[in-house]
Amino acid sequence: MTFSVAGFRFAGCAAGIKKAGGLDLGLIVADQPVVAAGVFTRNLVRAAPVDVSIERLRLGRARAVLANSGNANACTGAEGMAATLASTQAAAGLLGLEATQVLPASTGVIGSVLPAAKLEAALPGLVERLSADGAEEFAKAICTTDRWHKIAHGTLKTAGGPPASVLGIVKGAGMIHPDLGPAPTATQGSGPLHATMLAFFVTDAKVERSALQSALERAVELSFNACSVDGDTSTNDTVLALASGLAGPANEAALFEGLLPVCRELAKQMVLDGEGAQHAVEIRVEGLADDAAARTVAKAVATSLLVKTALFGKDANWGRLLAAAGRAGVAFDPGAASVSIAGSRIFDKGKPLGAAAEAVATRGMTEPSYGIVMTLGNGPGSFTYLTCDLGHGYVDVNAGYRS
Amino acid sequence: MTFSVAGFRFAGCAAGIKKAGGLDLGLIVADQPVVAAGVFTRNLVRAAPVDVSIERLRLGRARAVLANSGNANACTGAEGMAATLASTQAAAGLLGLEATQVLPASTGVIGSVLPAAKLEAALPGLVERLSADGAEEFAKAICTTDRWHKIAHGTLKTAGGPPASVLGIVKGAGMIHPDLGPAPTATQGSGPLHATMLAFFVTDAKVERSALQSALERAVELSFNACSVDGDTSTNDTVLALASGLAGPANEAALFEGLLPVCRELAKQMVLDGEGAQHAVEIRVEGLADDAAARTVAKAVATSLLVKTALFGKDANWGRLLAAAGRAGVAFDPGAASVSIAGSRIFDKGKPLGAAAEAVATRGMTEPSYGIVMTLGNGPGSFTYLTCDLGHGYVDVNAGYRS
Numbered sequence: 001m002t003f004s005v006a007g008f009r010f011a012g013c014a015a016g017i018k019k020a021g022g023l024d025l026g027l028i029v030a031d032q033p034v035v036a037a038g039v040f041t042r043n044l045v046r047a048a049p050v051d052v053s054i055e056r057l058r059l060g061r062a063r064a065v066l067a068n069s070g071n072a073n074a075c076t077g078a079e080g081m082a083a084t085l086a087s088t089q090a091a092a093g094l095l096g097l098e099a100t101q102v103l104p105a106s107t108g109v110i111g112s113v114l115p116a117a118k119l120e121a122a123l124p125g126l127v128e129r130l131s132a133d134g135a136e137e138f139a140k141a142i143c144t145t146d147r148w149h150k151i152a153h154g155t156l157k158t159a160g161g162p163p164a165s166v167l168g169i170v171k172g173a174g175m176i177h178p179d180l181g182p183a184p185t186a187t188q189g190s191g192p193l194h195a196t197m198l199a200f201f202v203t204d205a206k207v208e209r210s211a212l213q214s215a216l217e218r219a220v221e222l223s224f225n226a227c228s229v230d231g232d233t234s235t236n237d238t239v240l241a242l243a244s245g246l247a248g249p250a251n252e253a254a255l256f257e258g259l260l261p262v263c264r265e266l267a268k269q270m271v272l273d274g275e276g277a278q279h280a281v282e283i284r285v286e287g288l289a290d291d292a293a294a295r296t297v298a299k300a301v302a303t304s305l306l307v308k309t310a311l312f313g314k315d316a317n318w319g320r321l322l323a324a325a326g327r328a329g330v331a332f333d334p335g336a337a338s339v340s341i342a343g344s345r346i347f348d349k350g351k352p353l354g355a356a357a358e359a360v361a362t363r364g365m366t367e368p369s370y371g372i373v374m375t376l377g378n379g380p381g382s383f384t385y386l387t388c389d390l391g392h393g394y395v396d397v398n399a400g401y402r403s
Numbered sequence: 404m405t406f407s408v409a410g411f412r413f414a415g416c417a418a419g420i421k422k423a424g425g426l427d428l429g430l431i432v433a434d435q436p437v438v439a440a441g442v443f444t445r446n447l448v449r450a451a452p453v454d455v456s457i458e459r460l461r462l463g464r465a466r467a468v469l470a471n472s473g474n475a476n477a478c479t480g481a482e483g484m485a486a487t488l489a490s491t492q493a494a495a496g497l498l499g500l501e502a503t504q505v506l507p508a509s510t511g512v513i514g515s516v517l518p519a520a521k522l523e524a525a526l527p528g529l530v531e532r533l534s535a536d537g538a539e540e541f542a543k544a545i546c547t548t549d550r551w552h553k554i555a556h557g558t559l560k561t562a563g564g565p566p567a568s569v570l571g572i573v574k575g576a577g578m579i580h581p582d583l584g585p586a587p588t589a590t591q592g593s594g595p596l597h598a599t600m601l602a603f604f605v606t607d608a609k610v611e612r613s614a615l616q617s618a619l620e621r622a623v624e625l626s627f628n629a630c631s632v633d634g635d636t637s638t639n640d641t642v643l644a645l646a647s648g649l650a651g652p653a654n655e656a657a658l659f660e661g662l663l664p665v666c667r668e669l670a671k672q673m674v675l676d677g678e679g680a681q682h683a684v685e686i687r688v689e690g691l692a693d694d695a696a697a698r699t700v701a702k703a704v705a706t707s708l709l710v711k712t713a714l715f716g717k718d719a720n721w722g723r724l725l726a727a728a729g730r731a732g733v734a735f736d737p738g739a740a741s742v743s744i745a746g747s748r749i750f751d752k753g754k755p756l757g758a759a760a761e762a763v764a765t766r767g768m769t770e771p772s773y774g775i776v777m778t779l780g781n782g783p784g785s786f787t788y789l790t791c792d793l794g795h796g797y798v799d800v801n802a803g804y805r806s
Contacts, residue, residue: 045729045737075722077738077753110722111755235726305708305793306801313802319478319513323638326448334448335480350480352514390708391802395794398709399716 002133003153005165006204007031007244010134012141015122017108017115018070025119026141027126028065028200029095034242036062036103037213039220041237042181047074048084048114049104050238056100057240060209063101065200065240066091066119069144069171072196073106073114074235083114090120094127105198105238107144107171135167142171142198145397147273152265156205156258158248164205165247166258170266172197172229172273181217196234197224199266201241201259205250215255216241223263226295227386228302229274271386272368276393281311282371285325286382293330294383297376300328302387311389316361318347325374332376342370406538406556408568409607410434410647413537415544418525420511420518421473428522429544430529431468431603432498437645439465439506440616442623444640445584450477451487451517452507453641459503460643463612466504468603468643469494469522472547472574475599476509476517477638486517493523497530508601508641510547510574538570545574545601548800550676555668559608559661561651567608568650569661573669575600575632575676584620599637600627602669604644604662608653618658619644626666629698630789631705632677674789675771679796684714685774688728689785696733697786700779703731705790714792719764721750728777735779745773 008030015025038057040050056062066088073080088102095102106114129137139149150170155163201216220239241259250258272280285298301307304324310317318339326334335350342364346357364370411433418428441460443453459465469491476483491505498505509517532540542552553573558566604619623642644662653661675683688701704710707727713720721742729737738753745767749760767773 043726043729044734045725072722075725075737075750075753075755110720110726235722235729305797309798309801312798315802317513319475319638322448322478323446323513326446326638331447334478347478350478352478391798392795394708395712395715395798398712399718399794 003135003151003167004132005167005202005244006246007034008202008242009130009132010138011126011129011131012134012137013122013126013129015068016118017068023137023141024068024070025122025126026067026138027091027130028138028202028242029130030063030242030244032244033061033063033101034244035207035209035212036060036240036242037209037216038238038240039181039217041234043235045075045235047072047106047236048076048081049073049106050236052084052088053103053105053238053240056103059100062103062242063097064091064095065103065105067105067142067198067200068114068119069142070108071106071112071114072108072110072236074110076111076113079113083116086116087114087119090123094123103240105236105240107142107196107198107236110235135169139169144171144196145275146171150266150269150273152262154258154262156203156250157254158205158250161248164203164250166201166203166262168199168201168262168266170197170199170270172270197237197270199224199239201262202244204244204247205255206245206248207243207250207255211252211255212241212243215252215259218256219259219263222260223267226384227267227271229271229277229388267386271388274388275397276391277388278368278391279311279365279389280369281387281389282384283387284371284373284382284384285376286373287375287377287379288330288332288381289379290381291383292381294381295385297325297328297330298383298385300324301374302385305390308387308390311365312391314362314365316341316346316358316365318352321372321374325376336377338375340373341365342367406554406570407535408570408605408647409649410437411605411645412533412535413541414529414532414534415537415540416525416529416532418471419521420471426540426544427471427473428525428529429470429541430494430533431541431605431645432533433466433645433647435647436464436466436504437647438610438612438615439463439643439645440612440619441641441643442584442620444637446638448478448638450475450509450639451479451484452476452509453639455487455491456506456508456641456643459506462503465506465645466500467494467498468506468508470508470545470601471517471522472545473511474509474515474517475511475513475639477513479514479516482516486519489519490517490522493526497526506643508639508643510545510599510601510639513638538572542572547574547599548678549574553669553672553676555665555672557661557665559606559653560657561608561653564651567606567653569604569606569665571602571604571665571669573600573602573673575673600640600673602627602642604665606646607648607650608646608658609648609651610646610653610658614655614658615644615646618655618662621659622662622666625663626670629787630670630674632674632680632791670789674791677791678800679794680791681771682714682768682792683772684790684792685787686790687774687776687785687787688779689776690778690780690782691733691735691784692782693784694786695784697784698788700728700731700733701786701788703727704777705788708793711790711793714768715794717765717768719744719749719761719768721755724775724777728779739780741778743776744768745770
């Protein structure tokens with residue numbers, strides 16, 4: 001299957017950045033300067049490419065994305081910054097652009113300086129490979145511990161014309177618990193935040209920059225910012241959106257409606273690919289005073305280690321679900337709470353429904369994807385948080401990542 | 404080794420509460436009514452014995468503690484409450500006390516009603532076993548997934564006399580991340596909180612109730628509330644302190660100074676016994692504006708899954724340490740940060756010191772217990788948080804706990 005969006009070309013190649021070899025350098029090039037928006041990790045410790053992309057996005061337009069796996073170029077100081085600047089300068093030179101039109105993104109091991117010479121050596125071949133249907137190759141080039149590359153596409157309503165296209169590409173498997181925001185302000189680092197996630201969206205819709213930025217932020221809030229693999233956060237989280245304007249005009253509402261399902265599909269793929277995970281589980285909390293309260297509880301449940309190991313063990317353990325909800329700092333009456341797993345009610349208005357009900361739920365927990373619903377009251381607030389099980393695979397991947 | 408404190412007798416027995424058998428019911432009895440204080444889980448979802456002990460502690464004095472393992476009696480509604488009341492009533496009857504003088508505590512599986520009939524059948528034999536040197540038997544009776552029972556003892560300065568004794572007994576291995584506070588108020592559930600931890604302290608010092616309560620809270624804050632196995636919180640966390648007054652008088656300062664090392668020793672044993680853990684690791688954060696900021700950062704690092712799996716893998720991964728610190732919401736300059744593991748500096752003022760330094764640190768990470776120091780600035784604030792590695796053992800214990 002190939003995907004293309006008018007105005008964009010893609011490529012991926014093996015630049016020798018990954019010790020084990022394989023595709024590790026990707027390039028997206030727009031035929032003309034395009035409208036660009038982005039959200040980034042709120043981690044106080046930001047990698048050099050994040051700082052550079054934040055700065056360059058202030059121009060509002062861009063021509064290219066240069067993304068690599070195998071090296072995050074984080075905690076690498078002035079030397080790392082120089083490597084990021086040199087590699088984007090090299091790409092710009094080959095493409096006949098200004099360096100400021102090239103947005104960098106990196107993922108991989110923290111603490112090693114990006115090997116700019118390797119990137120520069122690979123760039124001529126990479127530029128030659130650019131093609132309208134190279135998105136899959138690009139998607140593969142940005143993978144690290146991902147078990148598969150992740151692409152989703154959708155459409156955007158335009159004013160009076162045929163729908164525009166939107167193509168999304170994401171990488172991410174561990175250190176996944178995004179909390180992305182726009183370019184950092186004085187409040188940077190004031191929120192929790194998490195993930196090594198790189199995501200790129202291209203659309204041919206004609207959009208205002210502010211509409212694209214706002215729609216992207218809103219869609220991310222309900223997708224990437226509402227999913228968690230391990231509750232940890234990356235120094236490198238980056239989401240970029242580029243709009244070529246070759247199709248009809250789309251306003252913020254259309255952008256949001258078009259981006260959201262693509263973001264959600266990618267978030268689900270990412271969680272399903274959670275390091276060692278076998279199940280993507282939607283934690284839905286409802287019946288609280290407002291959505292913010294429901295989000296707080298859903299997040300506490302979705303990030304609980306005891307919940308996640310119970311999911312791994314296919315244990316319909318409503319006790320751990322309620323205990324995790326109870327420490328979220330949101331008031332509810334445990335005696336009125338109900339819990340369903342995979343469509344089977346196992347705890348009803350404060351009372352366990354017993355082994356037979358749990359056995360049905362346990363069967364549902366063998367599915368790759370299922371939902372848990374916790375009804376904690378009669379209020380209108382609800383929120384759905386995406387999580388995964390945590391088992392031996394996660395330990396294997398993360399205990400020896402650098403070795 | 405035996406431990407005794409004037410005025411107290413202890414016992415433990417097998418009441419058949421645990422499916423697998425073994426000691427599961429413990430009793431502490433004071434010869435006379437004694438001064439009593441306590442702190443409890445701040446989880447909104449509290450087990451019946453927690454509610455009962457909170458209520459009975461309002462009297463300020465107690466005569467006995469009845470503690471069981473194998474069943475937490477949490478999320479068990481009115482039936483669970485009746486079982487807790489019945490079993491303490493039975494103990495009181497045998498001991499010639501009021502039921503309100505018996506403080507209950509339970510730990511084990513959530514969601515099954517405490518089998519009060521089993522407790523009642525075992526109680527006569529348990530009472531017969533009471534002896535001044537029965538603390539070890541009691542300590543064994545409250546263990547669940549603990550690999551060993553945990554006792555520590557110390558002394559308390561008294562006014563003008565010989566030191567008084569303090570004996571502490573704790574159980575806890577998983578669901579450990581205590582956040583204990585005094586009896587819940589309107590703000591209950593407003594903090595994070597974590598742990599299935601039961602701890603009991605007895606002293607023969609003569610104390611005021613308010614001094615004992617205050618000293619206990621302060622000592623817990625710097626020990627149990629500053630350690631984490633899995634960041635999860637129990638419905639049952641309970642810490643009780645009883646003072647017989649048979650030795651000399653101790654004021655709050657003396658109580659705090661005497662309790663703190665005992666609490667810390669027990670916290671360390673608990674973390675070292677973290678489910679599947681092989682290393683107890685002190686995360687010390689220093690150089691921030693104040694201790695509260697340092698605590699926030701230390702906690703973020705101590706509870707990071709990526710950090711804990713790196714500890715398991717003996718990976719001197721300063722990148723994960725800094726990334727976890729960076730998401731704590733506390734401002735610091737990563738370019739001025741330094742990190743040492745097991746006494747070996749591996750990251751100095753923003754720069755990694757390379758493979759040789761990391762190799763030395765890695766050797767230190769094979770020790771059962773070591774420290775990590777993160778210096779994040781020049782400020783006076785510091786805090787030490789105790790954590791452990793997380794590996795396959797944790798997954799094994801928690802994926803199949805109920806089966």
